[in-house]
Amino acid sequence: MNSKRILVLGIGNLLWADEGFGVRCVEALNAGWEFPPQVELMDGGTQGLYLLPYVQEADCLLVFDAVDYGDAPGNLREVVGDQVPRFMGAKKMSLHQTGFQEVLMAAELTGKLPAELVLIGVQPEELEDYGGSLRDIVKAQMAPALDIAFSWLERWGAPARVRQGKAASLTDAALAIEVYEGERPSASQAYRLGDARFLNLEEA
Template identity: 30%
Template sequence: MIPDSLKYEILVFGCGNLIFADDGFGYEVISKLEKMELPENVGIIDAGTGAPYYLMSLMDEECNTKKIIIVDIIDFQLPPGTLKILSTEDLTKIDKYTFDAHDMPLSDYLIKAKESGIDVTVIGCQAKRVTMPDIEVGLTDEVKASLDDAVKLVLEKINE
């Protein structure tokens, strides 16, 4: 049985950990979206570091999801705060997506979701600083300045 949070046609996941500086980007985008009126078929999830759990559940045949939008930091050596829409092929080039704490690559789940017919979009923001394992709450100015544009990109993808 799939969780209630996954019973939407469109799901927006914010990934990352807000106690490691720019890794909190996904959380901050989700926080902004939660204050907006979105269509009834859109679910918003602060996935934190638990995205594999949610993505595994999407493979259930009871799942109604047709589109997923992931919001997360990336490292493509771009200027900090730069937003980039990634394809599933790009995901295998991101260390964060090729492994996780349970040796379950996030990229594998996203590729399988796409292969099963789910539209997959990843909106990445180039981080300036990720402090893990040291705790630092709050985004750098460059990443914080990209939040509104990231929200606009999510809204565009919802309406495509």
């Protein structure tokens, strides 16, 4: 029996457009597939150092995230091993990346960095749309990202099986992608780049 402890982590903020890529990927994995018991799927959100004990317990760590590499929007990269911390800090988009880079550093300092590290990252197109969802060019990379994950999980002795029945949600039900995209107001109904009352500096 394979005893490798595997953590599959999606990080980012669902409320800021393409920042939600990592969480949406792990959400899709959980909804569609089942894995052996040594695999833990987790919505890491923006929890930063709170994720440290989970990372320290893992032998293999696979992370989905939106990372600004300076590439064309939607470009997908697979980063492996000691390159992962460097890419996580390539160009900070938000505090969650600073926090997760610190998690990896702390795990290494305590001698508990996972033996195998993989980052599946996409170049975002839009990050400033509060309440927005993944842009089409980024959403289109979810399936290829999952294919890369399946390959690593099989290599680690934990192949995916198509899920039978409904999965327990990893995220708040109100933030599930179908609900989130179906019920949020459109950009024309709700200005999502800030409150226009405060952005308009002209006197009435």
